[in-house]
Amino acid sequence: MAQLLLRLLLLFAVLAHCIPTRLEFVDEYTTFNGSLASRSLVKRDVYNDCDGPHANLLKKSIEDSNNIMANMVAHLDLAIGLYQDDGSGELRDDKRRRDQRTFDENNAILSYNMFIAKSYFGPGHASNRDGYNKLLGTRSLANFLSGQLKRYINGSPLFSGPDNLPLIRLHCSDADAYSETDQEGRTYTQASGRIQPVKVNGNDIYYVNQNVGGATFGTEESYVWVPRLKVCDVGDGATTRLGGVPVDPGISAYTYTDSAPLKEEIMVFCPASLGKWAATESERSASKVHYRDLHVEMGAQPTDAQIELAKSLKPGENDAENISWLSSFMAQTVIHESTHSRALSGSRDVTLKDVYCKENGVTTQTHTDPGCLQRIAKGDPGTLDENGKAQGHLDAQLFSMYAMAVYVNTITWASGHRAKPRAVIMK
Numbered sequence: 001m002a003q004l005l006l007r008l009l010l011l012f013a014v015l016a017h018c019i020p021t022r023l024e025f026v027d028e029y030t031t032f033n034g035s036l037a038s039r040s041l042v043k044r045d046v047y048n049d050c051d052g053p054h055a056n057l058l059k060k061s062i063e064d065s066n067n068i069m070a071n072m073v074a075h076l077d078l079a080i081g082l083y084q085d086d087g088s089g090e091l092r093d094d095k096r097r098r099d100q101r102t103f104d105e106n107n108a109i110l111s112y113n114m115f116i117a118k119s120y121f122g123p124g125h126a127s128n129r130d131g132y133n134k135l136l137g138t139r140s141l142a143n144f145l146s147g148q149l150k151r152y153i154n155g156s157p158l159f160s161g162p163d164n165l166p167l168i169r170l171h172c173s174d175a176d177a178y179s180e181t182d183q184e185g186r187t188y189t190q191a192s193g194r195i196q197p198v199k200v201n202g203n204d205i206y207y208v209n210q211n212v213g214g215a216t217f218g219t220e221e222s223y224v225w226v227p228r229l230k231v232c233d234v235g236d237g238a239t240t241r242l243g244g245v246p247v248d249p250g251i252s253a254y255t256y257t258d259s260a261p262l263k264e265e266i267m268v269f270c271p272a273s274l275g276k277w278a279a280t281e282s283e284r285s286a287s288k289v290h291y292r293d294l295h296v297e298m299g300a301q302p303t304d305a306q307i308e309l310a311k312s313l314k315p316g317e318n319d320a321e322n323i324s325w326l327s328s329f330m331a332q333t334v335i336h337e338s339t340h341s342r343a344l345s346g347s348r349d350v351t352l353k354d355v356y357c358k359e360n361g362v363t364t365q366t367h368t369d370p371g372c373l374q375r376i377a378k379g380d381p382g383t384l385d386e387n388g389k390a391q392g393h394l395d396a397q398l399f400s401m402y403a404m405a406v407y408v409n410t411i412t413w414a415s416g417h418r419a420k421p422r423a424v425i426m427k
């Protein structure tokens with residue numbers, strides 16, 4: 001099992017990457033913007049501000065994410081159904097063994113153990129209840145996220161609930177939301193008297209002016225100086241933008257949650273990455289090696305073409321032959337980023353984070369590094385929380401990879417892995 005996990009995880013591409021979302025403080029030099037007074041008249045729960053050449057790609061990726069998330073929820077329901085319903089975390093007697101379960105049930109639970117967290121430790125084991133509760137937590141988040149995506153696609157208001165969830169804005173460039181200067185044309189240094197970068201907890205922080213999503217006061221909306229470590233690559237070769245903020249080509253997207261006086265969340269997909277996702281989309285659509293080509297409905301049988309495709313996707317020498325390609329799609333990043341969003345995930349208590357792999361307190365692998373993902377799922381030292389607990393069930397990248405994996409591995413894993421093969425593939 002461990003070797004299989006290692007092999008699968010080593011095949012992940014390291015494309016999705018986002019920056020820490022913990023810098024939630026804003027600066028006291030917040031000013032106000034009267035020019036957007038009419039915006040409140042057309043307020044909606046999700047502003048899709050992506051109107052560039054990749055607007056359709058984002059739209060399609062959100063629609064796919066909706067399908068992928070609905071499929072994830074259905075799989076998690078199956079996994080939970082394998083357990084006794086007394087909350088003990090013990091498996092049902094009639095579902096204990098692999099050969100007692102359906103393909104989909106095996107796929108659901110084994111994928112969970114490999115991609116997120118071990119959920120069962122053997123009859124009567126003290127950790128079973130904890131493992132089961134992780135499964136319930138993942139299902140709860142997946143279910144909420146799935147519901148919000150469905151509402152958005154249907155044009156319905158998002159569920160706001162007792163937590164009064166914020167609005168969220170989607171951008172295909174952070175230049176739409178940030179500028180180097182405020183509404184009076186002043187740089188941060190001119191407005192505040194402070195030199196950039198500002199040292200905060202040992203980090204070099206740059207303030208950029210955010211002109212959307214601030215609190216409104218009457219009909220006035222605020223301009224807010226917000227702290228940033230890095231910003232998107234826009235594909236023009238620049239190494240800094242927006243007044244000296246370092247460009248990081250490794251960032252594909254990022255999400256910042258609401259933090260007063262910001263009352264909206266912001267999710268940004270970086271221009272350079274949008275180009276890569278668009279290329280993946282057209283290449284995979286043309287070659288018919290797309291997650292849409294591999295998906296088999298729960299309980300259904302794969303077509304002959306899908307069986308042939310599954311055979312060709314056994315781990316091999318190149319990207320086309322392994323599952324690393326799953327993380328090269330925009331939908332995977334949409335799901336990853338959605339788990340950082342309070343508007344899409346629910347309360348702040350349940351949003352996921354990016355778990356890092358550390359040695360002696362120093363980050364030694366990025367949080368989307370294949371080896372790091374494997375360690376997080378296993379709960380290895382260097383990936384644990386302050387109480388020494390595993391964090392796979394709290395990690396955004398593992399959540400999104402599980403979603404992608406169960407969407408397609410209903411057939412890919414049938415070729416010699418642990419899930420019970422579908423009858424049709426046995427022949």
Ligand SMILES: [Zn+2]
Pocket residue numbers: 017018019336337340353354396
């Ligand atoms: Zn992230």
